[in-house]
Amino acid sequence: MAEASDRTMSRTNAPDPAFDWRRIAYLVQVSRAMDRLEEERLVPEKKVLYQFSARGHDMAQVMLGSRLTGAKDAVCGYYRSRPMLLSLGVPLEDALGSGMGRAGGYSDGRDIGVVFNYPNVGGTPALPMSGGVGAQYTPTAGWAQAVEYYRSVLGEKEFGGSMGVVLGGDASVATNGFWAALTIATTQKLPMLFYIEDNQYGISVPSSYQTPGGNIARNLESFQNLHILSGDGTEPAEAARLIEMATAHVRARKGPCLLRLAVPRLQGHSFQDTQTYKSEEFVQSEWARDPLPKLKSYLVGSILDEAEWDGIAAKAAEAVEKAREEAEARGVSSPENVLRHVFYEGELQQVGGQWTHGYTPPPSTDVPAGQGQRINMVTAIRRTLDRELEINPRVLLFGEDIGPKGGVHAVTMGLQDKYGVERVFDTSLSEEGIVGRAVGMALAGLVPVPEIQFRKYAEPAIEQINDCGTMRWRTNNRFAAPMVLRIPGGFFKCGDPWHSQTNEVQFVHNPGWMVAVPSNAEDAVGLLRAGLRGNDPVVFFEHRAMLDDPWARRPYPGDDYVLPFGRAKKTREGDQITIVTWGAMVPRCEEAAKDFSADVIDLRTLMPWDKEMVLESVRRTRRCLIVHEDLLTGGFGAEIAAVVADEAFLDLDAPVARVTMPDIPSPHNPVLLNWAVPSVERIRAKIDELVGF
Structure with a gap:
């Protein structure tokens, strides 16, 4: 010294x-x-x-x-x-x-x-x-x-x-x-x-x-x-x-x-x-x-x-x-202006993101090709990352164990061999370091794709997540740090308080983050590609139970498929009740609703969420049930229920209802887990109650 x-x-x-x-x-x-x-x-x-x-x-x-x-x-x-x-x-x-x-x-x-x-x-x-x-x-x-x-x-x-x-x-x-x-x-x-x-x-x-x-x-x-x-x-x-x-x-x-x-x-x-x-x-x-x-x-x-x-x-x-x-x-400044620049509005920031370096997204379509062999979500996510790495040298993947191991969920398997350790690399065991370095990379014009190994492990990175999301707003559109933050979570075979948490609502409470919660391989491709080519930070939630679930398998929708955020999808249509859900609860809601005439709406994204589709459906069916894996108190379902009550109250023939996890961590034993997570039987019973109200 x-x-x-x-x-x-x-x-x-x-x-x-x-x-x-x-x-x-x-x-x-x-x-x-x-x-x-x-x-x-x-x-x-x-x-x-x-x-x-x-x-x-x-x-x-x-x-x-x-x-x-x-x-x-x-x-x-x-x-x-x-x-x-x-x-x-x-x-x-x-x-x-x-x-x-x-x-x-x-x-x-x-x-x-x-x-x-x-x-x-x-x-x-x-x-x-x-x-x-x-x-x-x-x-x-x-x-x-x-x-x-x-x-x-x-x-x-x-x-x-x-x-x-x-x-x-x-x-x-x-x-x-x-x-x-x-x-x-x-x-x-x-x-x-x-x-x-x-x-x-x-x-x-x-x-x-x-x-x-x-x-x-x-x-x-x-x-x-x-x-x-x-x-x-x-x-x-x-x-x-x-x-x-x-x-x-x-x-x-x-x-x-x-x-x-x-x-x-x-x-x-x-x-x-x-x-x-x-x-x-x-x-x-x-x-x-x-x-x-x-x-x-x-x-x-x-x-x-x-x-x-x-x-x-x-x-x-x-x-x-x-x-x-x-x-x-x-x-x-005019108070009305304070609502601007939470997200990209068409006026480009001065520093940060690939768009400020002259990047133009390739041509895309929101119509899936819909042909070929059905693939699981793991393969769909990997194939999308592979394609974007191939065509965009600014894309980098990193996190714990994503290199030679290929990730604990095998999503990145083989990508380091193909693109090298400079573009797909392991990190030290520090979630703050993973997300924080991604912020700096994004500011420098790269497209970082950091992975948090399990949802619960994001807690040490919450300060960096918050700072990244608010950056565009708090600098009045001078800076932004677009990235795709991949986070696996939710139950899988069993549960526990450390690996099986969902709690997506916490990211919705961080202004400036778009939040994707795909339930199947096709939607995962479209939303992931939208984030990788977009100009806002995205939390991309990968539900562990759906990564290899047969229901979630879909044909690969094509290398140009991009799904806009904020566009929900009806997976069933009917006129007795509207069921709003996402992630691993979508197939359960479909199964529970098969004996009813029901609209089952897969939100696909929580920020933004398709309020218009939900309200249109509720005004027609006059009933609303919200099903999610997160806790009851303060879960995102409470937001949906409040909007329905505010804007469609006079159209309702029954109270707005929710089926969720109780306010406890995810239990480990499968018997306890299956009791706590919304089951087909619990969802069906609530549908029957509301339809008969």
Whole structure:
């Protein structure tokens, strides 16, 4: 590990000509003026509701940002990263106006101003950060892996020296995201720079509670494939030297680097934080390390004189005041606009997804070929993935055991042999790492197809799933991360609380995700291909009981078959009752309804769902039964029932009813499982009850 050099000598060294020191001085002064304006005026006036000062962190961040000039680089920061954003060229009125929740800016008033993004077309983008600590690491690892894929597999030379850079504080190194990204970057030797700002506190908790000894760089000295640098981020010469060394190491394709710089946090965690947990002596010691006076001492007398330094400070203050006037003049976005950009609406995002790289979906049809041998869902999904891998080099498959093993459900069997480990590969055992890296890959323009091995195992990835889904909305259509997230689940022969959960409704509750729940091979092909060629993130639910179920077998519908989301299908037609269902319950409902005149509607997708078909049917049959495998309380059936009650109440001749699992996990013993999962007998009994009501 490179330790701090002699600080007295570093001050006497001539400033490194590789850095634009005048611009650095200006931007540090701009950052200080913004912090001062917010703390002294905008927060007391209640024009800014969340304020996080960057004082102490600012100089080194600006220096790092000045080394990011390539359009194929990307950086992802956290709530104290505005100085870095300024160095990338974000308009000052956006930086201030976003904190004030005004129209335009990072999010059009939808998100907290410190939760930023910056497309920076033609320059280095700042990827959409998250409000959750540590959530920035794995998407950055995904971007770095995409860089390696573009230059090594696709041979795109403009990615030659590119990298992903992630910023985090010393507290964030305790998070799952940090360790997942560290594992990804080091095992794959990715071009990724971990930039850790160590201010010794996570809000009020000392860094020694986050890391043994309080120094993550020292603890990682023996971590293989990781170059470690550490030093003082308040000393201009030392910070410049270490930043130059770190970026040069990664750009030379020598693998990832972790750069830890010690910096003071000169204000509280946020404006409301009084820092009573710090002693007066400690606070004074922090102010004694303020990098701004050190920067002035370093530059004045070497490349600046006192008058020019003062002129830079005055220019910065003037620019910030002008930006405040422009930001306040923007007003607030129209409330009606807040409903826009949950999903793609025809207006292309600036960054993310293959469509922004010129991709045009091939011609398709929604009419299945419907000929040939019937195949099971496993074969149908595999054949669709195979075809899209063949015609689209941006498609990548990854997850636990999907490589040589072919997946625990055999869906990806043989695909790694055919397309190589660069395109079909196994991952470390980290669901946050799997989905998080997929987010970064999607932002870089690839089509990631991550797999979560079983539905229950998605829980550690929920933060990344939520952040991915809300990305288009919270950036006001500046960024999006389209992907297809494959998730097997549901009962199969037996059950248990860990492998047999469905709980599809949780993904519907994550805005921005389309949710597919195919019941058969034909629908699986059409919906999967729609996701792979689309421009929104998709959860593709593969029910374990239907993967090789004889009922679910269908002829392969063709290489051009695409099934639009939100279009249900009637698998039986009648006029006594409407039965709404999906997944493994469809054949059970068909069997239960064979002695009745019933509409059986297979929704096929839950987000969006075909409300029009359901309402049309209910208004005609005047009865509605909803059947699903998920729990009764809060299941998606409750949403359907509420819509029917709201919009077709006067058409009903019987109460809207549901047959579901009870509010318990899936039991393991087959006898207990068959009692809990909706059976043909239970469904038939409820149909009979409603028809006779």
